[in-house]
Amino acid sequence: VRVAASHAPTTLRRPPQMAPRRAPLSVAASAFAPPRLGVSKNLALSSRRAPSVASGQLRRSQRTPMIHATVHRRGSHIIVCAAMADVQDAMDVREMLKMDVKKDKGLVVGQLDNGFRYVVLPNKLPPTRFEAHLEVHVGSVDEGVDEQGIAHLVEHVTFLGSKKRENLLGSGARANAYTDFHHTVFHVHAPVTNNMSGGKMLPQVLEALEDIAFRPEFQLNRIEKERKAVLAEAQMMNTIEYRVDCQLLQYLHEENNLGCRFPIGKTDQVKTWPAPALRKFWEKWYYPANVTLYVVGDLDRSVDDVKALIEKTFGKLKPGRISADDIKRLQSLDPREYGPAPAAVPALGAGAASAQSSPSDAAASSVSGQAAALHDLLIKTRHSVRPPVDHKFGYGPLAPGEKPAEVKLFRHPLLHHYMLSIFCKLPIKPMTTMDHLRQSFMMRTLLSVFRFRLHGRYMSGEPQFITVDLDISDSGREGCAVSTLTITAEPRDWAAATTVGVQEIRRLQRHGLTAGEFERYREAILRDSSQLAEQANKIPSFDTLNFVMESLACGHTVMGHRDAHEAMMQVAATITLDEMNSLVRSMLTF
């Protein structure tokens, strides 16, 4: 349901991206391939204090064997497993779990005085190239009833209307843009040196991004051109896969805007907005505090120099202001319905009132104090929670009198397979502490065991299903975590396939993991994170950047791969089979 700008001549359009868990009918392979343990989004973690219990320090107590640690050497990987802990060590463990995970040392996060945020991360691959992505925190969920699709159209007009973007042509840079539920992103992939002029690319790219986001012209011919482009895009996107995806999102998010504000919007509305409507939407949402810039790559200068360049390029922008109209609306609306300043709304009233009623010693300072206070309050800040929607969460047994979830059915002659999806929405748990890391480790163990069981039990025969997959993942675009059981099959096998999926989930829920499975997959996950740590410098900047963007959207701490592996070893050593199985019981209740 991502929509990409179509007329960027320098690049191919990226296909609409769908979360794998809801990629409809994405048949075979994935369910039977070994789980890709290495790519867990949930491993974005960190901390400033170094955990005191390093894995090497797991030890037998002097008095009684408190932590029973076994060290296996397998190839180059050392795996530590601990089974029991005594009182003293249990306290050490509790202290360790409270600690923050270590933040990636290379990651620099900063903010300019006007509220503009930036993230800089040196990354060696590909060499002499970098990524610069400008994320505006506005997407289709922020659209009003009569604005459906306007975020996407504004993206097109700002991006393609920019002269400085055009000047990137021939430089060796590729630029494009996309709009999603929760954000609009303008992205440039560039060499450090301009292919034609030999000049430095980073200043040129940042200026182009500044021009795109903050100096749009909204020329009428450009608007009409992009209106047509967007309408053509809507027609092209309207495949059966897209429609299935929309159905799933509609059901999953029927209680909020995610279920009805798809980025592509409504074509009858796209046809109508005049230029001032586009400009109004842009003015409302494109202001420095609502933007984050990411620069990731093999940079030709120090991080301090990059920061100085960001300050020079974006520091002169004026902070966004709340207009008189906005203030009237803010006072009459539920803050959640209005974007820019949920925090500033009560603050505005309270601040103004206290400024008026507080007696002051010096009239002059009071006046300047009031001015300063009002000045601060009128500056727009971004939503503290994005996307700004309310979710109906829940899993576990039904409360007395509660009705079970409704079964929704979607049929279409173009659908050749049967697919069953069972969803459960949960709040995202920001991954910031060792304890959170431990929880995610247990989740991954659960997913691995489920996938391997299906693989092992059915693949030798002729399974009556195409895929049976369990997924639990955080979604920055939806602002929630979703656990999903997806079953696909040939239509004639629908009943048998459903039975397999449901039986396997129930079996796992009732009887849990065996001790052997627990140990095997715990080791597999550690082996995997060890491999990832070894490949830490071999991940392309584009993937690294998207990982960082998604992690920050979910509130996770971004961890370096080596630190992540070390932390995983520590937490893995503290998990018991009983704890693991109690998590399995609760997670699979749905």
Ligand SMILES: [Zn+2]
């Ligand atoms: Zn587009």
